[in-house]
Structures are given as structure tokens and as C-alpha cells.
Amino acid sequence: MNWRAVLEGTYREALAAVSPARLLAPHLTGPPPDLVVAFGKAALPMLRAALEAYPGVPGLAVPPRDAADLSAPPRAEVYPASHPVPGADSVRAARAVLARVAALPAGSRLLVLVSGGGSALLAAPWGVTLAQKQALTRELLAVGADITQVNTVRKHLSRVKGGRLAAATRAELRALLISDVIGDDPAVIASGPTVPDPTTFADALAVLDRCGLVAPAARAHLEAGARGEVPETPKPGELPHAQAQVIGSGRVLLEAARDALARRGVAARLLSATQGGDVRDLAAWHAAELRRQWPHRTAPLVLLSGGEATVTLRGDGVGGRNQEFALWLLRDLGAAGIYGLSAGSDGRDGNSAAAGAFLTPDSLARARRLGLDPDTFLARNDSGTFFARLGDALVTGPTGPNLGDLRLLVLSPPSPL
Known part of the structure; x- marks a missing residue:
């Protein structure tokens, strides 16, 4: 059996089966909304x-650039915008979305489509400049903060996240979400702009403390919030x-x-489907x-697993959690x-430009x-270069929605382990 072809074919067929059109179809019924807003990797x-499904309804999308x-x-x-670190175009997009939803009258219907x-x-x-928020996002990612931790901080430095988008409109809001986070918590997906936020300014400060980050401007804003000088995000029961x-x-x-x-x-x-933690441990x-x-x-x-691991950056190489996972696994199996x-x-x-990487029984020998x-490339977080040189990088280009990672590992007898 051509296992490489089987694995790539399975990956592509699985993505087709969870296309936004297929996922949305059962939910696009009933009266048409007055406005559709979509943001995330699957926005368009x-x-x-x-x-x-709703011809003639106006819409607004914020996709990756x-x-x-x-x-x-x-x-x-x-409104194309920047990812994974927000840019000036992300600010422009948020202003446009907030203005449109705030203009909707009471009794109107707003459909919001959210993806990773x-x-x-x-x-x-809010409370920081864009440059300060960009720097803090990079610092959180660099120290291996998970998506829940990152979003806890971002929600309290934003006028749109943590339920504040919902708070900005008088319309009846219905949000349909494609989850890219472990646990599928709507309050975590895209930092929960349409749902109440159970986290607090104090929680955000605790994340900075655990990650050892100073971030003086952000910390000053979060401390003001913890003292009650800045309004908290909407809490459960406050967005009926x-x-x-x-x-x-x-x-x-x-x-x-x-x-x-x-x-x-x-x-x-x-x-x-919910595996996280450090990529080496995974x-x-x-x-x-x-x-x-x-x-x-x-x-x-074939053993299947999903979720999203975290990578602690030690070098300045090219790659990501999937290729680093594959390289650690190659090293562990020998x-x-x-x-x-x-x-x-x-x-x-x-x-990297790749979606991930293949492993074959002769990967290490080649x-x-x-x-x-492998150790040299792992030391500088350069798994992408390793697999590109090996000819085992999977390059697809952006596929749209993000539903976490897909790992397929083949147990094929006789056993070499």
C-alpha cells in the first residue's frame, strides 16, 4: 500500500468533509438575518x-490577508487583516465591524460566523497601543502560552473580544462557530467576542505572572481593571x-x-481530539x-489524534507545532x-509555508x-527546514477553516518496535 498517498488523501478528504458550506448548511434555516458578519480563517x-442561503442580505467578512x-x-x-499577530488592518476591520453592528436597531437579526x-x-x-499588543502577543507565543492563556490576556486588552462585540449591538445576535481550540469553549474561540467571558482582569494578570512577562503598559491597564477602575468584560447572564x-x-x-x-x-x-501541552511531551x-x-x-x-500542542521557542528557525511534533517523534522512535x-x-x-510533515520508515536513514x-534542527526550532530538505513537507496553501491538528500514525506489522 502507498501509505504516503493514503495519508495525504485522507487529510484532504477529511478537510473536504468539514468544509464551511457543509458545516453551515443544517443551520441556515429560518428568517433571514439583517446582516451577516464573518471573521476568522474561514470567514469568506x-x-x-x-x-x-439568504440572497440579498448584506455581509461583511474579515479573512486573513x-x-x-x-x-x-x-x-x-x-476587510483582509493580519494573522497571527494583529496589524493596522486588523484594527480597521474591527472598527468597521463594530460600527455596522452598533447601527443595527433593536429587533433586527445579526448572524455572526466565527472561525479560528x-x-x-x-x-x-484597549489600554495599550497596537504595537504594544503585537509585542505582547509575540512574547506570549514565544514562551509557549496556550490559546486559553493568550486569549485571557487579549480579551482584557480589547474593545471587541470577551463578549464586547455582542455588547455593542441591540440586535438579536446568533453566532455559529467553527472551533480551533481544545474543549470547544465558545468563550475561547477567537477570544469569545459574542459570548460572556468567565475570565477576569485578575486572571489576565496571573497569566503574565506565570509566563514571566513584564509588559508594563498592559499590566497597568489590567491592574486598573482588577481595581474596578475599568469595566469588566460581560459576564454570564449579561448578554441575553x-x-x-x-x-x-x-x-x-x-x-x-x-x-x-x-x-x-x-x-x-x-x-x-483534545491533546495539547508541550510538543515534545506529546x-x-x-x-x-x-x-x-x-x-x-x-x-x-491508523492511530488518529488531534488538538493543538505548544512549542517553546529556543531558536529562530522555520516550522510549527506539527513539523516539530513529527521531528520529535522521529527522534524518539529512532x-x-x-x-x-x-x-x-x-x-x-x-x-512555514507547509501544513505539516510526513514520516516514513526510512526518514531517519535518509x-x-x-x-x-534532528537534534540540531530541534535546538533552533527549524523543523520546517528539516522536512523541506528531506522532501517530506506537506504544502497545501491555506485551506480555510482551522479545526486543530490532524495526526495520522500507521501501525503496520511486522513490528519494528
């Missing part, structure tokens, strides 16, 4: 699907006119991958799981290699022949 596909297709649907405005990446794409700094529903998640993606494998006659086992756990299950196999089995693929569902892995030492 989601907006197009909604406006096809590097989206494959930035053309505007009829009666829609498009929306937190950076929709930025309205707004409702939110998660319509897609990492588990849906993994189930689609399992179905795609079944159509090929390949058995699959879902390990977990790779070690998967290596142990492979060794545990392999002796019992008499036929091929000469006992496997076929595998670890890739982001949005088609982008960190600061790397040694090329003089590529």
Missing part, C-alpha cells in the same frame, strides 16, 4: 455559504440577546478522517503508545520508523545520508 467560505480567494460576494464588504484566527484578525486595542453554537470541531475532523480511511478499507482508532506520549499497541497488531491500523502525517487543518504550520541531524 462561511460568508459565501450564508449569503447563498493571505487567503486564497479574497473576492467579495454580492452586497458584501471584505478571528482573535488576531479582529483587533481593537446573544446565543452561540459550535458547529464544527476537531472531533468532527478526526471522525471524517476515520471515515475516509474506512472507505479505503483501513482500520483506524481515535486516540484523542511526541513522547505517541511514541510510547505506538510501542504499546504495535505488538498486538496483525493488520494495519531507526524504528513509521509512516505518519501531522498537519494543521488550516494548511499552515507556524511560520536524513543521515543528507547530513541532517
Whole structure:
């Protein structure tokens, strides 16, 4: 069996099965809204699907600037913005969205379509300058803060996040969300602009303390909020006119991958759709799981897992959590290699042009022949360069929605482990 082709085909079929149009279709019923607003990596596909269901309704989309297709649907405005660090275009987009939703009268209907990446794409700094917020976002990512921690801080430095978008409108707001976070909490997805926020200014300060970050301007604003001098984000029960529903998640993606494998006659086992933590620890756990299950196999089995790991930056290389996971796993397994693929569902892995990377049973042997030492590349967070030189990077371009990562690891007897 051509396992590399099977893994790439499974990845692409799973993404097609969780396209925004398919996820949205069951929910685009009832009276048409008066306005549709979409933001996130899947903003334009989601907006197009909604406006096809509701012809003549005006819309506004905030997609990533590097989206494959930035053309505007009829009666829609498009504000491309920066990701993963917000830019001036993100501020312009947030102002446009806030102005449009604030102008809606009471009794009108607002449909908001949210997907991963929306937190950076929709930025309205509060208490800090854009440059200070950009620097703080980079610092949080560099020390390995997870998405919940990052968003706890960002929500309290924003006029749009943490339920403040919902608070800005008198319309009846309905939000449909595609989740890119572990646990699928609407308050975490895109920093929860349409839902009440259970976190506080004190929680945001605690994140800065745990991460060892000074950030004087941000800290001054957060401390003022903790003293009650700055209004808190809306809390549970304070947004009765707004409702939110998660319509897609990492588990849906993994189930689609399992179905795609079944159509090929390949058995699959879902390990977990909610795995996070340090990427090195995650790779070690998967290596142990492979060794545990392999002796019992008499036929091929693909192990599936998802979620989003974190990477602690030690160098200035090219790569992301999926390629770094694959490289740590290659190092942990050593000469006992496997076929595998670890890739982001949005088609982008960190600061590289790849979605992720393949592993093959001879990956380590081929790397040694090329003089590529895994430890050297891991030390400078340069997994993207490693797999590009090896010819094992998966490059797809931006795919749209982000439902976390997809890891497919093949147990194929006889066991080398």
C-alpha cells in the first residue's frame, strides 16, 4: 500500500468533509438575518455559504490577508487583516465591524460566523497601543502560552473580544462557530467576542505572572481593571440577546478522517481530539503508545489524534507545532520508523509555508545520508527546514477553516518496535 498517498488523501478528504458550506448548511434555516458578519480563517467560505442561503442580505467578512480567494460576494464588504499577530488592518476591520453592528436597531437579526484566527484578525486595542499588543502577543507565543492563556490576556486588552462585540449591538445576535481550540469553549474561540467571558482582569494578570512577562503598559491597564477602575468584560447572564453554537470541531475532523480511511478499507482508532501541552511531551506520549499497541497488531491500523500542542521557542528557525511534533517523534522512535502525517487543518504550520510533515520508515536513514541531524534542527526550532530538505513537507496553501491538528500514525506489522 502507498501509505504516503493514503495519508495525504485522507487529510484532504477529511478537510473536504468539514468544509464551511457543509458545516453551515443544517443551520441556515429560518428568517433571514439583517446582516451577516464573518471573521476568522474561514470567514469568506462561511460568508459565501450564508449569503447563498439568504440572497440579498448584506455581509461583511474579515479573512486573513493571505487567503486564497479574497473576492467579495454580492452586497458584501471584505476587510483582509493580519494573522497571527494583529496589524493596522486588523484594527480597521474591527472598527468597521463594530460600527455596522452598533447601527443595527433593536429587533433586527445579526448572524455572526466565527472561525479560528478571528482573535488576531479582529483587533481593537484597549489600554495599550497596537504595537504594544503585537509585542505582547509575540512574547506570549514565544514562551509557549496556550490559546486559553493568550486569549485571557487579549480579551482584557480589547474593545471587541470577551463578549464586547455582542455588547455593542441591540440586535438579536446568533453566532455559529467553527472551533480551533481544545474543549470547544465558545468563550475561547477567537477570544469569545459574542459570548460572556468567565475570565477576569485578575486572571489576565496571573497569566503574565506565570509566563514571566513584564509588559508594563498592559499590566497597568489590567491592574486598573482588577481595581474596578475599568469595566469588566460581560459576564454570564449579561448578554441575553446573544446565543452561540459550535458547529464544527476537531472531533468532527478526526471522525471524517476515520471515515475516509474506512472507505479505503483501513482500520483506524481515535486516540484523542483534545491533546495539547508541550510538543515534545506529546511526541513522547505517541511514541510510547505506538510501542504499546504495535505488538498486538496483525493488520494495519491508523492511530488518529488531534488538538493543538505548544512549542517553546529556543531558536529562530522555520516550522510549527506539527513539523516539530513529527521531528520529535522521529527522534524518539529512532531507526524504528513509521509512516505518519501531522498537519494543521488550516494548511499552515507556524511560520512555514507547509501544513505539516510526513514520516516514513526510512526518514531517519535518509536524513543521515543528507547530513541532517534532528537534534540540531530541534535546538533552533527549524523543523520546517528539516522536512523541506528531506522532501517530506506537506504544502497545501491555506485551506480555510482551522479545526486543530490532524495526526495520522500507521501501525503496520511486522513490528519494528
